[in-house]
Amino acid sequence: MEKQIAIIGGGIVGATAAYYLSTLPGGQQVKVTLFDDGLGQATTAAAGIISPWLSKRRNQQWYQLAKAGADLYPQLIHDAQLGTDVYQQTGTIVTREIPTDLELLFDLAQERRQTAVTMGSVTTLTAAEVQAKIPLLANAQPGVFISGGARVDGAALVAGLLAQATAKNLTIRRERVHLTAQGQVVTSLGARQFDRVIVAAGAWAKELLAPLGITADVRPQKGQLIELAVKDYPIQENMPVLMPEGERDFVPFGHGKLIVGATHEDDGKFNLQVDPTVTADLFASAQRLMPSLTTANITGTRVGTRAYTSDFAPFFGPVPDHEAILVASGLGSSGLTTGPQVGRLLAGSALYGGTPDWSEYEKPLATYLKPSAE
Numbered sequence: 001m002e003k004q005i006a007i008i009g010g011g012i013v014g015a016t017a018a019y020y021l022s023t024l025p026g027g028q029q030v031k032v033t034l035f036d037d038g039l040g041q042a043t044t045a046a047a048g049i050i051s052p053w054l055s056k057r058r059n060q061q062w063y064q065l066a067k068a069g070a071d072l073y074p075q076l077i078h079d080a081q082l083g084t085d086v087y088q089q090t091g092t093i094v095t096r097e098i099p100t101d102l103e104l105l106f107d108l109a110q111e112r113r114q115t116a117v118t119m120g121s122v123t124t125l126t127a128a129e130v131q132a133k134i135p136l137l138a139n140a141q142p143g144v145f146i147s148g149g150a151r152v153d154g155a156a157l158v159a160g161l162l163a164q165a166t167a168k169n170l171t172i173r174r175e176r177v178h179l180t181a182q183g184q185v186v187t188s189l190g191a192r193q194f195d196r197v198i199v200a201a202g203a204w205a206k207e208l209l210a211p212l213g214i215t216a217d218v219r220p221q222k223g224q225l226i227e228l229a230v231k232d233y234p235i236q237e238n239m240p241v242l243m244p245e246g247e248r249d250f251v252p253f254g255h256g257k258l259i260v261g262a263t264h265e266d267d268g269k270f271n272l273q274v275d276p277t278v279t280a281d282l283f284a285s286a287q288r289l290m291p292s293l294t295t296a297n298i299t300g301t302r303v304g305t306r307a308y309t310s311d312f313a314p315f316f317g318p319v320p321d322h323e324a325i326l327v328a329s330g331l332g333s334s335g336l337t338t339g340p341q342v343g344r345l346l347a348g349s350a351l352y353g354g355t356p357d358w359s360e361y362e363k364p365l366a367t368y369l370k371p372s373a374e
């Protein structure tokens with residue numbers, strides 16, 4: 001009989017898990033149903049920067065996971081036959097005003113490059129060179145250019161992966177579901193037993209796992225960014241992502257689209273309201289880099305809910321004492337980077353079973369999943 005696998009959540013983790021469940025050896029023998037209500041999805045709201053290598057985070061497991069995610073992207077995009085409108089290695093520029101800070105950053109980049117092939121080449125750029133690469137800027141600072149840095153359109157990526165999987169073994173159901181204490185999935189048609197359930201519900205993992213008697217260490221964080229329509233330079237499709245010191249990130253996409261953000265609002269909970277003062281603050285940051293901008297350039301705002309754990313590290317894998325249920329959450333502000341690797345690993349585990357050793361990438365799940373108090 002065909003194995004039945006459910007995925008709850010259609011963000012980057014759920015979509016890549018679905019994609020790999022449709023392409024990995026043995027995937028032809030499974031039927032996959034993905035449930036998603038699309039509410040507050042972090043993936044579609046995200047800025048799309050894939051450039052983890054200069055992070056100051058000391059967590060080595062997180063760094064290995066983020067590096068593996070960045071490494072996976074070119075292959076995933078190639079295999080899924082997605083284009084440069086979805087993902088492109090335009091390069092990323094991280095700026096520093098003070099020359100000694102710039103040197104330190106360059107040294108760090110050179111060191112990290114030794115073990116990160118996807119980083120490509122590393123160069124120091126003068127302010128004029130930064131401006132030549134991103135002519136939108138009026139006020140540039142010197143920076144370090146990483147040629148392998150990339151930008152991804154999270155919504156387009158998810159749509160592309162899910163379309164590929166739907167052509168094979170995936171059915172998508174746009175609805176909110178929950179779990180029973182026995183791990184059945186309760187849909188609008190009633191409770192249903194699956195051989196495996198992947199809970200890829202981002203910030204909502206806590207409420208989904210609660211009926212199992214598990215308290216997940218996950219809290220929501222609100223993130224907002226703005227979309228702007230700017231002059232469409234012929235080179236814009238290839239313009240690097242800018243991570244300017246002291247300002248919001250500046251992410252040019254093709255066809256004159258510019259993304260500026262994002263905020264990290266810890267008291268935002270699951271609130272998806274656009275806050276006009278935040279929009280004004282994001283716009284002011286954009287305008288300091290590009291004074292010609294007016295509010296008429298703003299074409300939209302995006303709000304999403306990130307998932308955080310107490311130590312800011314993601315967790316994923318089979319739930320202890322509930323091996324038929326796998327979970328991933330806590331991907332925080334770098335989930336577009338780590339998500340494809342997490343989704344790929346979960347798909348393999350759901351297909352082949354066993355007790356995976358992912359200690360290279362994360363702490364034991366018991367760190368984040370505790371029995372609920374009676």
Ligand SMILES: Cc1cc2nc3c(=O)[nH]c(=O)nc-3n(C[C@H](O)[C@H](O)[C@H](O)COP(=O)(O)OP(=O)(O)OC[C@H]3O[C@@H](n4cnc5c(N)ncnc54)[C@H](O)[C@@H]3O)c2cc1C
Binds near residue numbers: 049
């Ligand atoms: C403004 C912003 C900017 C960001 N920028 C970047 C960036 O530049 N680079 C980067 O690497 N990362 C970035 N991130 C982080 C990244 O977007 C997230 O970490 C990542 O998308 C999380 O993916 P996920 O699949 O775990 O969760 P999500 O994308 O949130 O998906 C979870 C899905 O599960 C669904 N769901 C939940 N509960 C249920 C239920 N009971 N039934 C049905 N469906 C359910 C939700 O509706 C949602 O669609 C950003 C995030 C935000 C908010």
